[in-house]
Amino acid sequence: MGKKAARRKSTGKQTKSQTRKRKRQLAGPSLQFGHVAVKNHWNRKDTLRQNYQRLGLAFTVKEAVKAAEKKEEKAGIITDELTKIQNLPKPAKYVPKSMDLDEQRRLLRLMRKHGEDYKKMARDIKINVYQKTAAQLKNRIELLRSLQTA
Numbered sequence: 001m002g003k004k005a006a007r008r009k010s011t012g013k014q015t016k017s018q019t020r021k022r023k024r025q026l027a028g029p030s031l032q033f034g035h036v037a038v039k040n041h042w043n044r045k046d047t048l049r050q051n052y053q054r055l056g057l058a059f060t061v062k063e064a065v066k067a068a069e070k071k072e073e074k075a076g077i078i079t080d081e082l083t084k085i086q087n088l089p090k091p092a093k094y095v096p097k098s099m100d101l102d103e104q105r106r107l108l109r110l111m112r113k114h115g116e117d118y119k120k121m122a123r124d125i126k127i128n129v130y131q132k133t134a135a136q137l138k139n140r141i142e143l144l145r146s147l148q149t150a
Contacts, residue, residue, distance in 0.1 A: 096150070097143055107144050110137070 042051055049059045058064035109127050114120040118134035118141075125131070132140070 097147075099140070099144060099147060103140070104144060104147075107137070107141055111141065 038055065041055055043054075046054070052059045058067075106127055106129070110121045110124065113127065114124065118138050121128060121137050122132065122134040128137070
């Protein structure tokens with residue numbers, strides 16, 4: 001048991017308690033204020049945020065920006081609604097869907113071979129090269145029919 005203490009002494013580390021240094025650490029850094037008004041109104045027992053709030057300062061920039069935005073919202077409720085109405089998306093123009101000629105030929109071949117059986121069409125690897133599912137083929141065939149009638 002004596003070896004540990006001897007080793008500590010030989011390495012040069014202090015074995016005594018460092019009470020003065022510890023007290024300074026617990027006390028925190030000495031506050032040196034640049035302005036008398038801040039010095040008079042500062043309370044060491046309160047947190048930094050509380051002291052800032054008492055002095056009327058913002059602890060973070062985000063808080064200050066949020067406070068300003070809230071004031072603007074209360075002041076201009078009507079203008080906000082007007083800007084919302086102005087920024088509404090305009091209805092999109094109808095663009096007719098189209099289909100490649102190659103895809104049309106493939107779908108027509110599948111329809112000739114399998115009729116209305118979409119499951120068989122989905123399994124036919126030779127014609128259904130892109131391996132579309134039965135639901136995809138059904139949608140594409142409906143589009144093809146609508147294009148042919150138009």
